[in-house]
Amino acid sequence: MSTADTVPAAGLTTDVFRATPGSYVRRVMGMWCGRWWWTMALPIVVCAALTLVEPMWLFVAMMILFLLVPGVMSFVYYRYALTTEAMTAIQEKTVTVGEKALTMHLCESGKDKRIAAADIVSVEDTGRTLVVRLKGGRYNHLAIPVSAIPADVRTAFVARLLALSPRR
Numbered sequence: 001m002s003t004a005d006t007v008p009a010a011g012l013t014t015d016v017f018r019a020t021p022g023s024y025v026r027r028v029m030g031m032w033c034g035r036w037w038w039t040m041a042l043p044i045v046v047c048a049a050l051t052l053v054e055p056m057w058l059f060v061a062m063m064i065l066f067l068l069v070p071g072v073m074s075f076v077y078y079r080y081a082l083t084t085e086a087m088t089a090i091q092e093k094t095v096t097v098g099e100k101a102l103t104m105h106l107c108e109s110g111k112d113k114r115i116a117a118a119d120i121v122s123v124e125d126t127g128r129t130l131v132v133r134l135k136g137g138r139y140n141h142l143a144i145p146v147s148a149i150p151a152d153v154r155t156a157f158v159a160r161l162l163a164l165s166p167r168r
Contacts, residue, residue, distance in 0.1 A: 011098040012157040016107060017148035018092045025081045027131070028139050032076050035138075040069050080139045088113070095144055097160045102132070104142070115142070123165040130161065 033040075047061035080086070092107040102115040121133040132142040149157050 011096040011103070012149075012153050012160060013096040014094050014144060014148040014157070015150065016092055016094055017145050019089050019143050019145075021081075021086075021090050023143070024086055024089050025077065027141070027143060028080045028086075029073070029076065031139050031141075032080065040072065043068075085137065085140050089141075089143065095142070097157055097164065099160075100164075102142075102161075102164065117164040120165050123161055125158070130158065132161070132165075 043064050044061050047057045047064065050057035051061070088104075088106065091109075094105045094107070096103045096105070100117055102120070104113045104115065105111075106113065115132075115134060119135045121135055124131040124133070128146055130144040130146065132144065134140045134142060146154070
C-alpha cells in the first residue's frame, strides 16, 4: 500500500501552530541580509582598506558599523516585520494542503485564507521548518514547523506541498 493510497482527497491538515515573533524577524532579517549584505560590508571594507593610508578611516569604519548598520536594521524591522503578513505569520493557525491550493485557517479570527498554487513561489525545507515563499513581496512567506505536521501524514503532506510549488 503506497502513501498515495492512504492520503485523503480533501487535504492534509497540520496541528495548530504559530511562529514566534522572534523567529519571524530572524527569518526576515536572514532573507534581507542574504540579499543585501554587501551594502553593509562594502563601505566598511573600503574604510578598513583606507586605514592603511590614513588611520582616521578606522574611526569612520567603526562609525558605519556601530551607527549606520543598526539604523538600517531598524529600518528593515519596521519595513518588513510590522506588516499584515507578519501579523498573519505569528497568529495561531492550521494549514491544509489540497490538490490545487493551501488553506490557512486563522484560529483567533476564525477566517480562512486560501493560497492558490500560482501564488507559491517556492518551498524550502530548512530541517525543522518548511518555508513556503509567496507572491506579494520578497519577504512574504509562510513557515510551517515540521513538528506541527502529524507524523502519519508527514511524507504525503510534504509531497503534496512540493507538488504545488513551481520551484523546489
